[in-house]
Amino acid sequence: MFFGTDAADPGTERANTARRFTEYARVWFPAHSPLYAEWAEGVAADDGLLDLVRRLPADKQQPNLVFAAARFLGCPDESFPVLAGFLRERWDEVATELAVRRTQTNEPARCATLLPVLSRIQRETGQPLALVELGPSAGLCLLPDRYAYQYDDGAILGAENLASGAPLLECTTAGDPPLPDRLPEIASRQGVDLNPLDGSDPETARWLKCLVWPGQTERLHRLTAALGALTLHQREGERAPGGPVELHRGDLLELVEPLVRAVPSGHTAVVLHSAVISYLPPEVRERFTGLVRTLDCRWISNEGFFMDASGSVPRERAGMFTLALDGVPLAHTGQHGAELHWTPEGHWPEDGQQI
Known part of the structure; x- marks a missing residue:
């Protein structure tokens, strides 16, 4: 799995973040959550959202962690445009939540x-x-x-x-x-x-x-x-x-x-x-x-x-x-x-x- 890089160049960081979301959209999500696959594909194609995510610490950029934090704060399980609007409007809250949360999926x-x-x-x-x-x-x-x-x-x-x-x-x-x-x-x-x-x-x-x-x-x-x-x-x-x-x-x-x-x-x-x-x-x-x-x-x-x-x-x-x-x-x-x-x-x- 891809876990990012310490590269300082914004374009490189954005590309790495896009690659991570694309991998989740095409490998890990499709058979289990079509909505998450749609969300991850959408983020991977949105430079504005990629710029928000890439500034997070590397261990907080995992797609399902970002999505879980948004849902915990009230983002509805609807189409990608709904998620995109929520993230843009409430990113500071999402980032704050991510700072104290870990994936910790207990399955x-x-x-x-x-x-x-x-x-x-x-x-x-x-x-x-x-x-x-x-x-x-x-x-x-x-x-x-x-x-x-x-x-x-x-x-x-x-x-x-x-x-x-x-x-x-x-x-x-x-x-x-x-x-x-x-x-x-x-x-x-x-x-x-x-x-x-x-x-x-x-x-x-x-x-x-x-x-x-x-x-x-x-x-x-x-x-x-x-x-x-x-x-x-x-x-x-x-x-x-x-x-x-x-x-x-x-x-x-x-x-x-x-x-x-x-x-x-x-x-x-x-x-x-x-x-x-x-x-x-x-x-x-x-x-x-x-x-x-x-x-x-x-x-x-x-x-x-x-x-x-x-x-x-x-x-x-x-x-x-x-x-x-x-x-x-x-x-x-x-x-x-x-x-x-x-x-x-x-x-x-x-x-x-x-x-």
Whole structure:
């Protein structure tokens, strides 16, 4: 994915910003939100709006973040001219909102693509899992055992959770993935985030809902149900299965090692992240990769790119993530959890094997 440049020339910056919006319009948005595709295409062709966006810090120029901030402030989900007028009239407010907001899309349905890997790890180790999620937002993906799942047209796994209002996460598959027949046992739920969110706070919940792209009604319903499941789980406190979700504010490079080392004997530490590492600068990404390989844990990554030990980017598939375990790519996944395509070359790594 394209992440801009530090070039000082306005024309170059404008072209780079246009390229980013064009990529989102043609790769990431079309299959999921036609309105966002229209908005991104419109911004890419509007020099005035590009000049506004290009002056934002690089990490605030992501199209879906800009659009979510506008919607949070009241921009209706209508045609591009409506968005363009809103941005021109209220840009100072949008920029102010962007200064304190992050994308932090908390998509619980990604658990459907992570679950086969989590369940396989537990089956192999025979131990409950101590989850350490990087960039957990409000922590919805730290509750994989509190949701219900249906792969293709199969039986519902975790159907007992539906009675308490948990979402049903539906996922289509290809390529013979190792689908689970039971939910994993979770021993603990830790997360590290620069800006952890309280999903029980109404304004925070409203922001998370604005991060759901227009037209994704089912996704919005899932998010609402997952926020309810999180609130219920947290109310149970220490009585909750696997204990409450505990989110730590800080840098993942500083906190991931002590959290993994604190996992007691008899539990398997699992470091996981989804749509997080892609946003880190390359040098930080490389430091993290080097660090996590030294830890006594299993490592699940689900990102829009995959880096092997040589630093190359193989096995990419436009508009999808790459799911990997301990550095071994296993599958392509839908960015919002609705698809799991086990790759023909994918193989299950032995415990501790990395590439």
